[in-house]
Amino acid sequence: MALKIKRIAIDTHPENTAFLLRRRNGYSPEQFVALRKIEITGGDASILATLALIDDESLLEPHMIGLGEQAFRRLGLPEGAEVTFRQAPVPHSLEHVRRKIDGDELEETEIAEIIRDIAGYRYSPMEIGAFLVACAGFMSTHETLALTRAMAGVGRQMHWPSEIVVDKHCIGGIPGNRTSMIIVPIIAAHGLTMPKTSSRAITSPSGTADTMEVLASVDLPEDRLVSIVAKEHAVLAWGGRVNLSPADDVLITVERPLRIDTFDQMVASILSKKLAAGSTHLLIDIPVGPTAKVRTTREAIRLRKLFEYVGHRLGLVLDIVVTDGSQPVGRGVGPVLEARDVMAVLRNEDDAPRDLRERAVMLAGRVLEFDPALAGGKGYARAMELLGSGAALAAMERLIDAQGRCREVILPGSHVHDICAPAGGTVMSIDCHLIARIARLAGAPMDKGAGIDLLHKVGDRVRADEVLYRIHAHSPTGLEYARELAVASSGYVVG
Incomplete structure (x- = not known):
């Protein structure tokens, strides 16, 4: 039976959700129990969605199927287009999940099949949770490598004309540690390519994308992002818009409520995103402190070795630095206050947070060491030169203008x-x-x-x-x- 699409302005991120009237659709309520997960098809477009029933006919008519914001965008058809739906088949890859629950080590092809189905929204949150818990119980290094490769291979993969494409990632857990927004303009002023795509905060008070959004637009379509990098050598954007490693975004929504954050899943999450973003050289910052994500030097060494094992086999050049994570960095915690600190450092203001400045320059120097044209050991001095001369500030102002300067002046809460x-x-x-x-x-x-x-x-x-x-x-x-x-x-x- 063909139904017409109606866009329903409900955000059900990250899941696809479809809405049908409970009655007058040619199905009895009992049949809807079996149709909990449905496959919606129109022309060449197809998505899987979770079904929700509506009793209020003012919201939806009998000949219509409603699609939440995510489902409507992913299906890509206009309102009023005709689609059909059927009960979604049970994913074959769930058999692999059951084997993992029993303690088996999975093959690379089996992990790839699981990740494809997760990225295609064929799993319920409960099924994703079962997979994550099974992996948290035991995961070999071979499985971690396979998981990373599979996650990077699903979704968009970016390619850049530069031989060296640098990036930097911090493990997190340290409030105010907004070094990326200082490092990126330093690297851009030097001339290396650094397309920095970052996530929004999940459990922290601010992510790089949240803080940058105080200054400029971060929700950039891919063509605009690419053109900015071509002109400015860099960008500071939200990665969710360009669909890099989409399975990771789905996994995170289940990991966080369950507080699952194993090193294996952390490595797969980070490196899959960087690989999909087209990075060739990557600096990893591992802060260690009693209330940070990584609590001891022993844990940091174990995490470093796992990054090296997976990263090198994926062809990434890695530099991993262990830093002090014993206290917050800078003075501000939260988007506006962190943006204030970042701009104070870039402007070389006398009262700029010294710890944020020193940390950012040190890390920028490590990234600059990837440049074969720069003499070894000169990275820190070059970073200091670019910051002190105002070249980094000028690069940041160009990035802000290119991305779209924020017209609203956002002030700290009154x-x-x-x-x-x-x-x-x-x-x-x-x-x-x-x-x-x-x-x-x-x-x-x-x-x-x-x-x-x-x-x-x-x-x-x-x-x-x-x-x-x-x-x-x-x-x-x-x-x-x-x-x-x-x-x-x-x-x-x-x-």
Whole structure:
């Protein structure tokens, strides 16, 4: 039976969702139980979608099938186009998942089949969760390599005319560590190609894309992204628009609620994205600290070796650096406050956060060492030269204009609350995880002006009742949520 498409303005990211009236469609309600997952076809276009039933006929007519925003965009047909649907077949690759649950090691072809079906939205969240938990229980290095290769092979793969295409990735877990937005303009000013595609924040107060969006558009179609890189040598864009390693985006939506973040899945996620983005040379930053994602040097070494094993077999040139992850970097935590710090560093302002500046220049120097035309060991000096001369700032301004300068001036949230030192002494430690949670409760990153302004760092002397940090929010509710957690546990130890 043919039905006409109606676009339903409901965001069901990342899943495809279709909507049908419960009655008057030629099916009984009992039959819809079997049709929970359906295949929708129109001409050469086809997608799989989860079915939701509607009882209100003002939303949908009997001869129509509604498609949520994701499903409508992925099917690619106009409203009113006729489609047919049928019950989606059970993916054959689920047999491989069952074997993995039993503890078997899977072949590369079996993992590739699983990833193709996940990227095609043929798995339910429960089935994806079963696969992830099975992999978290045991995964060989061969399986990690196969998973990375399979994830990179599904979706868009970008290619660049430059022989050397550099990139940088931080493992994360450190609030305010927005070094990429300083590194990219330094590298662009030098002339290396660095098409930096970044994710939005999932569990952190801000991702690179969230912070850059304060300054410029990051939702760039592929043709525009390519033209910017051709002209400016670089870009700072959201990677979700160009469909790089789409299976990773689907897996992440299930990993995060389950708090599954194994090294194997981390390596596959990062390297598949970089491989699909066309990178040839990659710097990996692994911050180590008591409240970071990687807690010990021993863990960092194990993670480094796994990156090297997989990366080298995929043809990537890797440089892996272990950095201090014991406290937040810079002063701002949250999009607006982090963007303020980044631009202060690029403008060489006297009060720019020194730790953010030094960290970014050090990492930029490591990336510049990939350039065979630069004498060995000169990367750091070259990075300092490009930053100090204003060349990096000029490159950043060109990138902002090319991507589309943000017309709205976004300010830090006007609702504020100060967290003060309970007694005089020295700041002994700062809990990165707790600071990130407080900033998110304040509204970051969705509310770009929300976050935390850190007024003191580890080693600073403070007086009793002196302000340690200031919480910003745009709503009283967000401020109250953040304040309650900060009052209960500030994240600072003063001794």
